[in-house]
Amino acid sequence: xxxxxxxxxxxxxxxxxxxxxxxxxxxxxxxxxxxxxxxxxxxxxxxxxxxxxxxxxxxxxxxxxxxxxxxxxxxxxxxxxxxxxxxxxxxxxxxxxxxxxxxxxxxxxxxxxxxxxxxxxxxxxxxxxxxxxxxxxxxxxxxxxxxxxxxxxxxxxxxxxxxxxxxxxxxxxxxxxxxxxxxxxxxxxxxxxxxxxxxxxxxxxxxxxxxxxxxxxxxxxxx
Amino acid sequence: xxxxxxxxxxxxxxxxxxxxxxxxxxxxxxxxxxxxxxxxxxxxxxxxxxxxxxxxxxxxxxxxxxxxxxxxxxxxxxxxxxxxxxxxxxxxxxxxxxxxxxxxxxxxxxxxxxxxxxxxxxxxxxxxxxxxxxxxxxxxxxxxxxxxxxxxxxxxxxxxxxxxxxxxxxxxxxxxxxxxxxxxxxxxxxxxxxxxxxxxxxxxxxxxxxxxxxxxxxxxxxx
Amino acid sequence: xxxxxxxxxxxxxxxxxxxxxxxxxxxxxxxxxxxxxxxxxxxxxxxxxxxxxxxxxxxxxxxxxxxxxxxxxxxxxxxxxxxxxxxxxxxxxxxxxxxxxxxxxxxxxxxxxxxxxxxxxxxxxxxxxxxxxxxxxxxxxxxxxxxxxxxxxxxxxxxxxxxxxxxxxxxxxxxxxxxxxxxxxxxxxxxxxxxxxxxxxxxxxxxxxxxxxxxxxxxxxxx
Amino acid sequence: xxxxxxxxxxxxxxxxxxxxxxxxxxxxxxxxxxxxxxxxxxxxxxxxxxxxxxxxxxxxxxxxxxxxxxxxxxxxxxxxxxxxxxxxxxxxxxxxxxxxxxxxxxxxxxxxxxxxxxxxxxxxxxxxxxxxxxxxxxxxxxxxxxxxxxxxxxxxxxxxxxxxxxxxxxxxxxxxxxxxxxxxxxxxxxxxxxxxxxxxxxxxxxxxxxxxxxxxxxxxxxx
DNA sequence: AATGAATGAGCCTTCATTCAT
DNA sequence: GATGAATGAAGGCTCATTCAT
Numbered sequence: 001x002x003x004x005x006x007x008x009x010x011x012x013x014x015x016x017x018x019x020x021x022x023x024x025x026x027x028x029x030x031x032x033x034x035x036x037x038x039x040x041x042x043x044x045x046x047x048x049x050x051x052x053x054x055x056x057x058x059x060x061x062x063x064x065x066x067x068x069x070x071x072x073x074x075x076x077x078x079x080x081x082x083x084x085x086x087x088x089x090x091x092x093x094x095x096x097x098x099x100x101x102x103x104x105x106x107x108x109x110x111x112x113x114x115x116x117x118x119x120x121x122x123x124x125x126x127x128x129x130x131x132x133x134x135x136x137x138x139x140x141x142x143x144x145x146x147x148x149x150x151x152x153x154x155x156x157x158x159x160x161x162x163x164x165x166x167x168x169x170x171x172x173x174x175x176x177x178x179x180x181x182x183x184x185x186x187x188x189x190x191x192x193x194x195x196x197x198x199x200x201x202x203x204x205x206x207x208x209x210x211x212x213x214x215x216x217x218x219x220x221x222x223x
Numbered sequence: 224x225x226x227x228x229x230x231x232x233x234x235x236x237x238x239x240x241x242x243x244x245x246x247x248x249x250x251x252x253x254x255x256x257x258x259x260x261x262x263x264x265x266x267x268x269x270x271x272x273x274x275x276x277x278x279x280x281x282x283x284x285x286x287x288x289x290x291x292x293x294x295x296x297x298x299x300x301x302x303x304x305x306x307x308x309x310x311x312x313x314x315x316x317x318x319x320x321x322x323x324x325x326x327x328x329x330x331x332x333x334x335x336x337x338x339x340x341x342x343x344x345x346x347x348x349x350x351x352x353x354x355x356x357x358x359x360x361x362x363x364x365x366x367x368x369x370x371x372x373x374x375x376x377x378x379x380x381x382x383x384x385x386x387x388x389x390x391x392x393x394x395x396x397x398x399x400x401x402x403x404x405x406x407x408x409x410x411x412x413x414x415x416x417x418x419x420x421x422x423x424x425x426x427x428x429x430x431x432x433x434x435x436x437x438x439x440x441x442x443x444x445x446x
Numbered sequence: 447x448x449x450x451x452x453x454x455x456x457x458x459x460x461x462x463x464x465x466x467x468x469x470x471x472x473x474x475x476x477x478x479x480x481x482x483x484x485x486x487x488x489x490x491x492x493x494x495x496x497x498x499x500x501x502x503x504x505x506x507x508x509x510x511x512x513x514x515x516x517x518x519x520x521x522x523x524x525x526x527x528x529x530x531x532x533x534x535x536x537x538x539x540x541x542x543x544x545x546x547x548x549x550x551x552x553x554x555x556x557x558x559x560x561x562x563x564x565x566x567x568x569x570x571x572x573x574x575x576x577x578x579x580x581x582x583x584x585x586x587x588x589x590x591x592x593x594x595x596x597x598x599x600x601x602x603x604x605x606x607x608x609x610x611x612x613x614x615x616x617x618x619x620x621x622x623x624x625x626x627x628x629x630x631x632x633x634x635x636x637x638x639x640x641x642x643x644x645x646x647x648x649x650x651x652x653x654x655x656x657x658x659x660x661x662x663x664x665x666x667x668x669x
Numbered sequence: 670x671x672x673x674x675x676x677x678x679x680x681x682x683x684x685x686x687x688x689x690x691x692x693x694x695x696x697x698x699x700x701x702x703x704x705x706x707x708x709x710x711x712x713x714x715x716x717x718x719x720x721x722x723x724x725x726x727x728x729x730x731x732x733x734x735x736x737x738x739x740x741x742x743x744x745x746x747x748x749x750x751x752x753x754x755x756x757x758x759x760x761x762x763x764x765x766x767x768x769x770x771x772x773x774x775x776x777x778x779x780x781x782x783x784x785x786x787x788x789x790x791x792x793x794x795x796x797x798x799x800x801x802x803x804x805x806x807x808x809x810x811x812x813x814x815x816x817x818x819x820x821x822x823x824x825x826x827x828x829x830x831x832x833x834x835x836x837x838x839x840x841x842x843x844x845x846x847x848x849x850x851x852x853x854x855x856x857x858x859x860x861x862x863x864x865x866x867x868x869x870x871x872x873x874x875x876x877x878x879x880x881x882x883x884x885x886x887x888x889x890x891x892x
Numbered sequence: 893a894a895t896g897a898a899t900g901a902g903c904c905t906t907c908a909t910t911c912a913t
Numbered sequence: 914g915a916t917g918a919a920t921g922a923a924g925g926c927t928c929a930t931t932c933a934t
Contacts, residue, residue, distance in 0.1 A: 006918085007917075032903075045918085045919065047905060113339055114396065116336055116339045156417050167382070171389065173338055177349055197429050198428065201425050201429070233893090256928080271895085275929090276930095472785055474694075475698070488915075490909080490910080490918095493908080494915065561842055580847065602848075602867075606863070620791075624795075625824055646874070652870070702924085713926080
């Protein structure tokens, strides 16, 4: 039984190894040698199972997205809960995804690579991973601010919220040298709490109804 | 004099070209061929002038940092101005750096690459480019909130502010498909304005003196 | 019975597919993937049924020769008919073989490939396909010219006749750009007619009894 | 001086070696290893000097064509000479080209490969090598037959003449086993003489003015 | 001081083949 | 009897580097 791999198992090992390597090195810098080294296969196995480097990559994304949808705690909240609580839940879920060590987090590391070095896979990721989460977030912000979900200001706020979350993942090499050498659980909870309070206020200031009345006026007379 | 380029000029052209290419493609994906193509030199010139690809890269960072210090509009503001104005000035400067087409902005794009694909150059960048700006920002936030610049909460806020700015640069491939296809001047001004108002409120909520009194308490009784 | 292909049928499908592909691409450029694609089998089936690429090729030739002998309209003419008519019949048969789309013609196309890229299979083809046709043609020419079939001049003429026919097949990529973009039926008939008249006159001039008297003498006094 | 190759010399050695190998094996089957083995260079030298396998191939053709034009005894005849003599001269030149061992003959072997396995190089060869010779031949045939050079029948005859010549080169592997094991000088002269007489009669029969009057009628009443 | 020429290592891919089932 | 899975070898090509000049 051991040593007797079988089609699906080899394919699976390749996918896992490729996910790791692509997430670590990016598309171009990832090599067959390293992927197959981790998967314990011959380099030609990739072409056999996936035809191409590109198709392997797309398969990796596909699998990551599937796993993402299977246990998606981001979108899975109680729509009747108060919006503040839903926002906090959302931010917590995104942080845990980005920072946590579980497999689906690699997909987000991969997304980070796509930003620097866009690929044919970016569209798929945007359509099936980013957009659903983004629209969900817009809904929460809409509830919070009283605006419509497709209001441009709502979208601006949603981007800001995402920016906060992604940055703490993305800039980790820098952040680790400045403040948080490690993202252990207490730090994680602290960051979630901080971000929640920060963006909640931001949303209220920019998108809240009172913002329309006072906010802008204030800005314009001071700057 | 004409036609006889001279040591310094060839070296300079190489540095400029390399800065561009590294900022566009990242360290690994940048190739001698493309750099030398833009610099109009022989590939061997790189090894001659800089020994290595890595040393060329380090030299590029070095030069970028020098130019950054020479005309740094980020740090160069009026310390007696009201903190809100200084914050707005800071955000505007960072946005223009990241998104604008001017030469010194390449260094920041390069920093963005370092986040995804850290290199021996990251330390230098952090120490000499990021940290000064970061501490400057902490000073502004401290003024705004009444806290000390080295207060952990001040630093958290500074990270959040940076996160906002960097995200709008870094996630451009995504953002362009969702909301802003192009970052022209009006869009840029709008984003600066939005970010300023968003983070100002966030800072006040998280770090402001009143936050200590109400903010946290509020959180804890709702979630 | 249905679905259970059976040994012979798989083998047969492989032979047919291989004949096509070898005839189209030549020995080296033909690949297992393409052959098995057309045959609807696994690549391993080739090694299983024929051990080798080379042995598959030899089997293909063998089968092509067998089929050639089974329904050979080239050799199958009326020996009592006048030689001119037999020559015309022969030329027509060769042209239709070489250029027509019927299956047995593939063997001749394969022969054409062997000329450019000789293989172990060439001998077999010469012995069992070319020589019989060649000797048959020599017989016709002998009847036409009054010489013996094994007269060197008869053989030279036979080569010339073959040369004409083969060229119109072999140089098709060139001919299609110069005169005949397509070899449809009317063009085919025209070429047969042209070639017949051309070579008939050539044979008479070179091998005919009167040629011995005048032809050579004429040449020697003019050139 | 020895061992110090220089750009042009290395490039030249590569071209010569490539001409040989391409002519022997065809485009696809030719490998960098074999070419560079004969040229005494590193495989990467090909990419350095010619960028591509394809561009090396095109350069080989280009050089072959240039050499062909430099010492072109095919087109170089006396236009005032009697057409029979010019036809004989033409055939002799083509035969010597095709069969002889000199370098430009490799180009024709290469042309033979192109017929079986057409490439981007075929067009160049047709335009610059085949067409000029073809039109020259049409001119000779026109003089001989009294037709115009662009008369379709003239062209048919020209193709037939070419067919004869090319076949004796192309089918050498077969011919050597049937009649002429070696193409030494006497054999060559004999083949030229034979071909000349054969095609001259063919041309007169098919394209000559008397052919119009009798030829066709004869055909139609006998066959 | 600078470069043109050349190279070795490594990349992705294809191919014919083998092995266990 | 036949195949799906996997592989070793080789191919063309790119890259950073070196060497003689």
